[in-house]
Amino acid sequence: MSGYTPHTEEDVAAMLGFLGLGSLDELFAAVPAALRLAGGLDLAPGRPEPDVVAHLEDLAVANRPCGRDLVCFAGAGAYDHEVPAVTRALASRSEFVTSYTPYQPEVAQGVLQAVFEFQTLVARLTGMAVANASLYDGAAALVEAVNLAAGATGRPDVWLSHGVHPAWRQVLGTFAAGTGHLLRDVPLRHGTTDWAATGFDDLDPPAAVVVACPNFLGCLEDVAAARAVCDRTGALLVVAFDPVCAGILRAPGEWGADVVVGEGQALGMPLSFGGPYLGLFACTLDHVRRLPGRLVGETVDAEGRRAYVTTLRAREQDIRRERATSNVCTNQTLMAVTAAVQLGWLGTTGLAEVALRSARGAHYCRQGLLALHGVEPLAPAPTVREFALRLPIGAELAVERLADEGFLAGVALDPTYTDGRDDGLLVAVTERRTRAEIDAFVAVMDKALR
């Protein structure tokens, strides 16, 4: 039996006695006998913590984490940025970790203020008026953005740049089966979205035009062109941004975005095999009453002291039920708090520095790789932290070969980006990659491509 339940035999006996019951089983009298599990669950009996930890350590050892084992050049939405001890120490304070949604603001000012600060930071990063208290991940944020746009315009169509993260587009497609949105894929040309692609003008005007900048290939998109499409069609502009590149790139708000979404993992979360990450969502004030998820607002308490509370609750599922703007309840608050700490640690100068150093590293690495025999750029468009290449061999094969040499070489691209071929490799370089690591990477790649 686990050491987590405090009940002594005496306690159990006393409590059953108080209830006039003879056994714990009688507590389940309401459960039809025929349904009850006769033999109990077919699971191994409980094991003491140290045994279980040993088992999970075995599993952990069977992985190859980034760090001394694999030097990370992979990105595609999950980046190996610096996470200082101070971020881990503060974000793991048990008051943040073991509390829940701040339903009682009088004893939840800690989480509420941290989220209020997070909202402010995201608003400043995106150049938008308001940001919510987080969503599950980047894909979930995109889905909510499209739902918001559809609700705001009453239109079903969505024009979706092929430069948006493939997994996000797939998730959008999955949920479109329920919402009935019609997703139109807008192809890329030379690495950026071809808004002039034929056929679009004959279509019904869309609810949303979705573009990512930088896009999945790392290329900077002409967001103004997307904005123009919106102005012409009356669609909302949804921009998928990157919170780290935002340190040096023009803010989506300045491009005229109506809704901004993003993946916040790079703001202090470890790679975590993909989760928990952080869905970022910001929009203009016009849409705040359609905002999905929680929103923290400032107000005062009975004594006039500054205080924080979740607000505009009428949007939410627990009140609006089937007419809610979203079904989200539990979100990723702890990651939002983590991001607030990390952005506090980076500050104005630090975030810009991380972005600049990442761009420099990527630029240097790209030059090195392009000098290799048979390596070609996939697209000419300017990139920041990440770039796509075409290799003389299959990208997955290259990744396997470099893993043997201690490098995670990048992410093999979906063939739709390489007209059906499997030679596309997406490489990311963060501020943590040293010149020595990059040089070694290029040298090993050279060998691997032979």
Next chain:
Amino acid sequence: MSGYTPHTEEDVAAMLGFLGLGSLDELFAAVPAALRLAGGLDLAPGRPEPDVVAHLEDLAVANRPCGRDLVCFAGAGAYDHEVPAVTRALASRSEFVTSYTPYQPEVAQGVLQAVFEFQTLVARLTGMAVANASLYDGAAALVEAVNLAAGATGRPDVWLSHGVHPAWRQVLGTFAAGTGHLLRDVPLRHGTTDWAATGFDDLDPPAAVVVACPNFLGCLEDVAAARAVCDRTGALLVVAFDPVCAGILRAPGEWGADVVVGEGQALGMPLSFGGPYLGLFACTLDHVRRLPGRLVGETVDAEGRRAYVTTLRAREQDIRRERATSNVCTNQTLMAVTAAVQLGWLGTTGLAEVALRSARGAHYCRQGLLALHGVEPLAPAPTVREFALRLPIGAELAVERLADEGFLAGVALDPTYTDGRDDGLLVAVTERRTRAEIDAFVAVMDKALR
């Protein structure tokens, strides 16, 4: 420059202006110019945290820690007992970690109560009336015990069992140069102290008789015999105990100890290459006014609420100065808090279980090793968690060979325990050692001894 100082250039300028100074150097006008460091310190310039962490990781990687790398059969005062995540999580709460000696009890009830609970737990373990708030380590506790005895009896002599940890005896010897104590080594016979050793009766009666149980060889000592010597000579009985074995062994208090000392590392501290550990010190009420170090007492606040405060301060150096009973100021409070948490986690049944399982493992391991060709017991006396053997080869050689096979085989004994030979090995087995590990250890030892 480090990110730890908050001063902006504007701040510094404003503050210097406020002081009417032109530069930071002028702050040091009082330092004779001739003495000032012209060129600054000859240390490498500061490096960012991640670089330094990488360097310390390199150093860490150059060690072979206990765990998956080295299965630990070493003890000699430092034991590989279970330390659960919960102990680490609670003892690392920053309120405990970043506070100091509770000089202001109104805002230090957390540390004060935790230490009060620690004192209670140590008193219960030792069977003594009072325990202090910790000393540096076992050796320091022994030094203080002898000082207490000398002060109480006005005698300089100390009869010191050779079964006391050699390092503790050396430390005692080092400090005796200042206190002028005369240390008499009482030899071992068949692994336990030979109080009948010739010559002692002609000596002046001692201030203290010091015995360890279990002693350094792991043997259980006849503490009653030591008590008898004290009754005969009027000396105080100082017993060095082990807080884990205390789970199954008779308490020193029951043997009639006047002062009990011990090393508390086994109560939740990692091996830590020897520190910070925890000096345990307990005594009878008669001696509380000579108690070294801090003592927390219960009292009430202005509203009659239960409260805790450091008490009997008049003993301490900051008040009594050259007449203080000890010079200790900073102690090992965080380790005392850790031990309180760990003992809370173990509880009455857990501590006994750890001791029992360790004894079982040691018993099983001892049998296995004694079955090997050329391996002999060093002493016949009963042991608990630790035992001494004589090997057919040098003990240090055996340790090196087993290290190559992934085992920390134990600690090579000081030749004074093996009449000058180097073949003595001290082996410890904790509750963490599995039968499989022990069997493998014995098998590898067999190979190593060939």
Next chain:
Amino acid sequence: MSADDRFAPAGGRAASAPLLGHDTEPTLFELSRPGRAAWQLRTTDVPATPLEELVPDAHRRVAPPELAEVSERDLVGHFTRLSHRQFSVDLGAYPLGSCTMKYNPKVCDAVAALHGLADVHPAAPASCTQGWLELMVELESALCEITGMAAATLQPAAGAAGELTGLLLMRAWHAAQGGTRHKVVIPDSAHGTNPASVTLGGFEAVTVPSDARGCVDVAALRAVLDEDVAGIMLTNPNTLGLFEEDIVAVAEAVHGVGGLLYYDGANLNAILGVVRPGDMGFDIVHLNLHKTFATPHGGGGPGAGPVAVSERLAPFLPGPRPVRVGEGDDARFGWSTPPRSIGRVHSWHGNALVLARALTYILVHGGDGLRQVAQLAVLNANWLRTRLTGTFDAPFDRPCMHECVLSAASLKKATGLRALDVAKALLEEGFHSPTVYFPLIVEEALMIEPTETESLQTLEALAGAFEAIVARAASEDGARRLAEAPHETPVRRVDEARAARQLVATFDARPR
């Protein structure tokens, strides 16, 4: 805001820590000073290409985004003080109904921090992630055994995401049967995420009333069932903490019209190892790992909402899914997408570190331990229900499962005090409040879920606190003071209306 502007920005003053006072903690932005910095980055020796050469003018920011500029020291002081302004399970009992705020073993934090788990890239090839894949396969099979299902997806990031995933599975299944159905039935006691998910799933929510015993009115259910009903969403025990005793009849009725049964697993803690959704006839189950399997709730997340399904629905599960390939010693692990998969529902593979915590919890408990969790959770809830019946109204006066729903209706009639006042007063007694005003069908509802990790002493103290509050409500002074509770907390009652009326959702939106 004069009351607080006295203090902001207050540098290293810790008076916002309740330990020392009840002041306001300034925001990070008020602590900020230009030129201050905490960040330190690795030395890389990468050539310092100028920004202008890296980013075209049109894309470059004029100035970096203004965040906050603080020292590491001030950052630590700020968030440590904020943490002292936050209640949590680790501080005390948190009987928030429907949320299963049990104690979360610290060992799970240690596991989630393992380098070999925390630092693995989600796009690394399977050859580098065998441990993760095995972990997920192991968790999936444990969850299937616990729910009585055939297969599961671990992708959904929380319960609501699981609900929508389940509803899309329902839709895909019906489509595969060659028909589309438009309605999904939910009881009036359902959690808000259920109807919201039904809409997002493209269905129309049809609500059935609860009967006098707090369960689905089977007759009323039959009345709404027809060939256009895709299925029903239930949680059992339901949100009243009551077991749906007619579940078999319900299942037959729904299956009878070709519908599917969806099980909202948020209340699974009540029945772990006692009875399984699959054995009750459910076809689709979502689990709230952050509730039942003790992932800390993180101030509102992250969670994980895996969805388990019966054999016939397995082909529709989201992909890619972690699978074992080969057997025995040369068993390896890889990814595979089911033939008729509805597609991805997460950017990657779900909230992986939450999954690792859940597996740890399940392995430590084992089958028996999980059953005991349910038994003791139900024991605690019934002890409280019995003890507090009389102090409050018991709308459904019969044994409950893991939580009990009481009502402050009589208290309100007698004293004018509402469930909300009781909730606020309880804070000062040293406990978090129960859930109030949910489920909606109970007037002045107090929904109390003690969980199995609270001791009898804690329950006695909690009950005593409720009783003391109600006793004090009897006197006029007492009632007046209660109406203003809490008094000792870092802030007093918060003006929610003002927050909505004058929206200030960022520091920059504050009235200057």
Next chain:
Amino acid sequence: MSADDRFAPAGGRAASAPLLGHDTEPTLFELSRPGRAAWQLRTTDVPATPLEELVPDAHRRVAPPELAEVSERDLVGHFTRLSHRQFSVDLGAYPLGSCTMKYNPKVCDAVAALHGLADVHPAAPASCTQGWLELMVELESALCEITGMAAATLQPAAGAAGELTGLLLMRAWHAAQGGTRHKVVIPDSAHGTNPASVTLGGFEAVTVPSDARGCVDVAALRAVLDEDVAGIMLTNPNTLGLFEEDIVAVAEAVHGVGGLLYYDGANLNAILGVVRPGDMGFDIVHLNLHKTFATPHGGGGPGAGPVAVSERLAPFLPGPRPVRVGEGDDARFGWSTPPRSIGRVHSWHGNALVLARALTYILVHGGDGLRQVAQLAVLNANWLRTRLTGTFDAPFDRPCMHECVLSAASLKKATGLRALDVAKALLEEGFHSPTVYFPLIVEEALMIEPTETESLQTLEALAGAFEAIVARAASEDGARRLAEAPHETPVRRVDEARAARQLVATFDARPR
């Protein structure tokens, strides 16, 4: 104790957390219930030999020692609540004079937790501990450079242990010169550990007065110096925060009679990289790594008190010492004991993990960074001294170093309020109190050490708090309220006399 017995034992009530109230937290023993357990141990399959066969009757306990029996959940609740009753640097400014309560970078915690450092056995052969040995050698040389000394021992576990070690080195050195000397001179401003260590070192403490400027009275010193003086112990800056300007004369005088100079390094933070004890003429130096090099103080420890010495004293250092053997690539590390070593002063190698923290801190700062630490520490102290002179008396009205000592003597004369009242009142303003009544030679002393990690805003808030307190003291009401401060803390003023009069040092000694 009625006020608290209402509450104990209180199970999971969190009302002892200041967040929710000001109740008493029950002890672990009051939370304990027979039969409860939190422990979980590894499955070993070791044969279950009965206890009787393992331990002879005479040695066996009749019953296991009674500790406490609590669940993991209650353990966590208890210590988390206690932590909320504890002020700390991470919560706010802690200007405790002579203690250097600077902010401690979190990176040091991460380093000390590295598996490769934390889990190394101290008796493992050098072949398994090369990393640790190198770390210690690296730290020793950095400390020698910082102090201007030739060699150091890292064994002493705290400052006082370093003092005694240093005095024994002094004794051994004189003995080696063929003489024994009996006296050690200390100034009347010395920290209590100095005279206490002198006695334990087997010397007689001879106190010299400070002159009107707060420094050693050189004339008075000369008067006590003779051939029986082993040496002098000084800290420079001294405990008044003042630099001993005549240090060269002092050194000449002491060396003149064949004595040695001992430097108490507790105040080294003031002069890092500016001036070195060795260059001032000191022969022996102890350092308080937990002060100067930012090891968190742990509620009272652990610390580390390495002792560095000049060339001539190196042969006497404690052993074994970590040393580099061989050079360049085939450099290895091992242990060696100096020829005339005074012997061990620690069970093992000192507080190793504290040493790792200190090295980390030193490497991050580097030579320039350390110098800047001293500059800013002194800047902060002088800013406060200047700002607060007038609010309090400045017994020595001249620039200070890292801390300033003010006096509440006039306040006492005018209002009857004492330094203690100011200290208590400051708590409610959101700051820890300064050190009071030390050094002993200053009446109603307030010893304030802000350290370099506090910002100007924090200093302004701190100064404002002092000024507000003194202002309030002017009115009778204000003074009365101040005499009763603090009011808002978890407990009010504590009855220290009662604690000493009726000693209750364990839970079992409580009056039943």
